[in-house]
Amino acid sequence: MKLIAKYALLAGMVVVFVVLPEFEALAVNGGRGKGGGPYGGYCRGPRHGWYGAHSPVKTAEEAKQLIRDFFNGRVVVENLLERELFFEADVKSEKGVLIDIVIVDNRTGRIRSIY
Numbered sequence: 001m002k003l004i005a006k007y008a009l010l011a012g013m014v015v016v017f018v019v020l021p022e023f024e025a026l027a028v029n030g031g032r033g034k035g036g037g038p039y040g041g042y043c044r045g046p047r048h049g050w051y052g053a054h055s056p057v058k059t060a061e062e063a064k065q066l067i068r069d070f071f072n073g074r075v076v077v078e079n080l081l082e083r084e085l086f087f088e089a090d091v092k093s094e095k096g097v098l099i100d101i102v103i104v105d106n107r108t109g110r111i112r113s114i115y
Contacts, residue, residue: 063087
């Protein structure tokens with residue numbers, strides 16, 4: 001009987017510590033598993049990674065194109081300001097509604113929201 005109790009305890013621990021956290025990860029990410037993100041992920045390319053270019057962004061036009069690519073081209077980038085270490089821009093929908101305010105690090109190309 002003690003052997004059955006030990007196996008039952010072990011099975012319960014496996015469920016609590018292995019199985020349940022996986023279901024929580026699915027629930028937190030909208031059923032997409034451990035990946036995904038608020039914009040559905042960002043496609044990698046020869047010059048791009050998950051959060052931007054991963055290479056220096058030298059001009060405002062490069063920053064603008066990087067932001068458009070990040071949002072899948074369905075946005076308007078306005079009020080692009082060049083700061084010492086980054087570019088700052090308003091991202092609006094095609095109807096003119098403000099979606100986000102982002103910065104693009106000019107040394108790394110990393111994009112992040114500041115809205």
